[in-house]
Amino acid sequence: MTSVEEPARSGERIRDAARTRAEILDVATQEFARAGYDGARVDEIAARTRTTKRMIYYYFGGKEQLFTAVLERAYGVIREAEQELDVDHLDPVAAIRRLAELTFDHHEQHPDFIRLVSIENIHEAHHIAGSEKLGKIGSPALDVIRRILATGQESGLFTADVDAVDLHAMISSFCFFRVSNRHTFGALFGRDLLDGAQRAHYRAMLGDMVIAYLTAERSAD
Amino acid sequence: MTSVEEPARSGERIRDAARTRAEILDVATQEFARAGYDGARVDEIAARTRTTKRMIYYYFGGKEQLFTAVLERAYGVIREAEQELDVDHLDPVAAIRRLAELTFDHHEQHPDFIRLVSIENIHEAHHIAGSEKLGKIGSPALDVIRRILATGQESGLFTADVDAVDLHAMISSFCFFRVSNRHTFGALFGRDLLDGAQRAHYRAMLGDMVIAYLTAERSAD
DNA sequence: TCACTAATGTACGAACCAGTACGTTAGCTA
């Protein structure tokens, strides 16, 4: 999420459209993730940038479009990460576990992304709906899941007849909740779902859960 | 979430502290759930009440305390519902499935509550932390889960050595995500997780998942 | 029935905040 390389030497102000734009996006990502859409302050974003508020309107048009741009880049990052998924050489069970673990890791490592998605849901995905870049592109992870499921179901290893989107929802829900609801869950039950000492435990729990579901004996249906 | 009984007959304005307070809470719940904490407007809440903004400050002190009161009542509602859980007469497997289904149903029926919890997480559970009523009270559901797990583990039916809080997190994550992330998930994958035609499917999926996890053969650990 | 207080209403202020009018400069190109 830090795409701006600091030139270290201060003083001389060189014009650099790309850098300015990227810096605004970086700071805006933090600010929106911190305070939500309505809680975020355009002036605050500008202040934490080496440029001024004027530039935000110059490059993005307004607060709304800025938030959309932030979302677009955040989803872009996750898609890139998913594209590096390489589990085709594993057997279906190991592949699914690996995929679940990578999802687990990615969510944990990008809490700002989780917050942005939560915020966007409060706004009923209004910005995604209005974005050309964020149409129903799906995600590379879905294709991977599809392939693994097909192999596992053919071989009879997987007894469940889930489809890829549903399995993706199952895996995501656990990973997402652990980060998104960390605070209320911690406050109410006195347990920090992101406690480092419990990390391996929850990571294994997720894998066990998904594998158990996929391989359980089913009553005839 | 509608605790105010409408007296039908309008005109004569009778003073009724309890009613006024409750009406403010009702409207505030809707408004906060709709727009988030910062997006919510005190004037808007007042306008949709039969009283004035002055009363909000009279009874609650301010926007922040009003939101806390809204959260306290929302959590109260869910606790009451959980207290009616009655699954002790069922065998452990059926009991867990029933519990999961009731959680599923409750989340689906209270989207405003889900939104409030999402919003409170964006604010890092700040209001829960500052509330006396919302300290670590846990939830009645936890006790039920504890009892079922104990029975199931004693009898050897359940192979997993989860504890109650973890299992609660597993069940909640699926139910919560389905509601909280409905919009982004729908926009990105073209599937409405709350589609009525899919309801039974997802309800069964949750139960299957939890039971499979609890009863799966484990490699020695 | 009289006074006292809880409950309610009106009108306003002060700060905040998204957005803009207008002016300036860096750097490229002809």
Added chain:
DNA sequence: TAGCTAACGTACTGGTTCGTACATTAGTGA
């Protein structure tokens, strides 16, 4: 090197929004 334009800065505005000072009335207890 003159001029042109993309990139940038300053200062302001108009509307919004939380909160409150002040006035009023309903109901209750002495």
